[in-house]
Amino acid sequence: MKQTTAIDRRPRQWLKLFLNHMDAWGVALIIAALALVVHGSLSVRYATILLAVAGAYWLGFAYNDYQDAPLDALEQEKGRKNFFVGAQIPDKWVRLALVAVSGLFVLGAWLLFGFRGIGVMVISLLVIWAYSGRPLRLKSRPGLDLLTHALFVESYPYMVTLWLLGAAWTRLDYALVTILLLASLSAQLEQQLADYELDARTEPNFTTWLGARRTLGLLRAVTIALALIAVVLVIEGTVPPYMIPFGLIAAPMLARRFMQGLGQHKTAALTVGTLAAGLLYAAVALSVLVLAT
Numbered sequence: 001m002k003q004t005t006a007i008d009r010r011p012r013q014w015l016k017l018f019l020n021h022m023d024a025w026g027v028a029l030i031i032a033a034l035a036l037v038v039h040g041s042l043s044v045r046y047a048t049i050l051l052a053v054a055g056a057y058w059l060g061f062a063y064n065d066y067q068d069a070p071l072d073a074l075e076q077e078k079g080r081k082n083f084f085v086g087a088q089i090p091d092k093w094v095r096l097a098l099v100a101v102s103g104l105f106v107l108g109a110w111l112l113f114g115f116r117g118i119g120v121m122v123i124s125l126l127v128i129w130a131y132s133g134r135p136l137r138l139k140s141r142p143g144l145d146l147l148t149h150a151l152f153v154e155s156y157p158y159m160v161t162l163w164l165l166g167a168a169w170t171r172l173d174y175a176l177v178t179i180l181l182l183a184s185l186s187a188q189l190e191q192q193l194a195d196y197e198l199d200a201r202t203e204p205n206f207t208t209w210l211g212a213r214r215t216l217g218l219l220r221a222v223t224i225a226l227a228l229i230a231v232v233l234v235i236e237g238t239v240p241p242y243m244i245p246f247g248l249i250a251a252p253m254l255a256r257r258f259m260q261g262l263g264q265h266k267t268a269a270l271t272v273g274t275l276a277a278g279l280l281y282a283a284v285a286l287s288v289l290v291l292a293t
Helices: 011-019 022-038 044-072 076-081 091-132 144-165 171-194 196-202 206-210 212-235 241-256 268-292
Strands: none
Touching (some): 022 044, 022 144, 022 241, 044 076, 091 144, 144 171, 171 196, 171 206, 171 212, 196 206, 212 241
16 A cells, blocks of 8 residues: 555544544453453453553554555545544555564563463464455455454453463353354444445455345344343353443443444444443452452
């Protein structure tokens, strides 16, 4: 991608770069915090996992925006939200920044968690590149796009946190990862439906291959399965009561999938409200853990 225009240095533009996709990296942070709460692990060392997870997901979505900039520029709304459409930067600068930030992540992972941290960060950086970057660009390969999203967006921060903690997996962990896999899969289907018109004109993915109406039906089926599994796990006692508020917070987002039409995006108010409530409750849960230790 060739960049030629001058860099927009207005504070609002740079703020867009750092706060964009806050719903994505904010959710990843909440999930990592949930793993710490479940295993009663909170110290300065383990708290750095939250910062590392949020930072790595911010990097992943920023890199995705950079790679998507030529396509997002074709649609006014998506172009407005993409920093790299509004403030184009020479490729060599972006590459240098990516190398520098990646190096900091790897160094921090090594200093705090040794070879476990190095392994996690190397895998994370490879997935970031493979999903958005060429020549692989898994996001434009039907089937692999959903698989990658299901494995590495919402379930991955939980599994990574357990790995860094060195924790033994419990029945609750398996239950939560199952819920998170379905949540991540359905979130990607929802996003592809919202972007269907643009994607159909630019590059393929699962939804452009299957068709919008069939994908909407699949999204609703996965959402029903997600809700039923979560309810059953709560009723049988696998999921403890203190986790129920997380499900209630997410409920309006899930319910919307049965009322929305094709090509509709989630409202900003609903997204921000859900994220804020989730972060607040995660902070409360962590605070209770601190007071209890």
